[in-house]
Amino acid sequence: MVVGGxxxxxxxxxxxxxxxxILFIIYDKRLHKPMYLLICNLALVDILYTSSASPTMIGVLLAGVKTVxxxxxxxxxxxxxxxxxMEMLGVVLTLEERHGLVIAAILGPSLVNPFVYCLRTKEIKYKLFNRFKRVGASR
Structure with missing residues (x-):
């Protein structure tokens, strides 16, 4: 009874x-940005999660309903x-917005690995190798 309450x-x-x-995000025009849209999506997902399992548990614990x-x-x-x-979609959209990783996932797993992706770019590869040369020379 206490747990149900x-x-x-x-x-x-x-x-x-x-x-x-959700209402704050809807009514405040400054919050109409992609990040807050994703936060709104996660709030909706949280409502779905809690509404899918909690009423059944409350019914079992408070009302004594033993069957579903x-x-x-x-x-x-x-x-x-x-x-x-919906939660997975929110995570994918967040990654797409911040890093463009959906395109990388479609093109191949080697693009998702940041180290392999960095080595494909000549400028970053040159900077990485120069950094390692300096570290090796200072020892």
Whole structure:
């Protein structure tokens, strides 16, 4: 009973905080930037995650419901997996925005490895080898 109440309070606080976060981003024009769009996406993912599992746990712990029927279980799994896909999409979009790594992932895994990618660029390769020569000469 106590655990169910704690989960209920945490669930309500999580939903409230994420909704407030989304509303701040929507109503403040200064926050209409890609980074805050991704934060909004992560808040939506958090709402999906907490809403997929917490109501079932609250029902079991507070209301004493001991069974979950087949259709709600499938819906719960679907919502949880949609949240996982949205979270992965948010991470990929963050990497694309910051580093352009989606194109690198499409072109090949050697581009994703920063050391191999640096060695492909002649200027960076020249600077790296000069840095190692100076370190070796100073010893």
């Amino acid at each position: 704690a989960i209920l309070i945490a669930y309500v606080l999580a939903i409230f905080a994420n909704i407030v976060n 029927s087949y259709v709600p279980c499938i819906i719960q799994m679907f919502v949880f997996n949609v949240g996982a896909v």
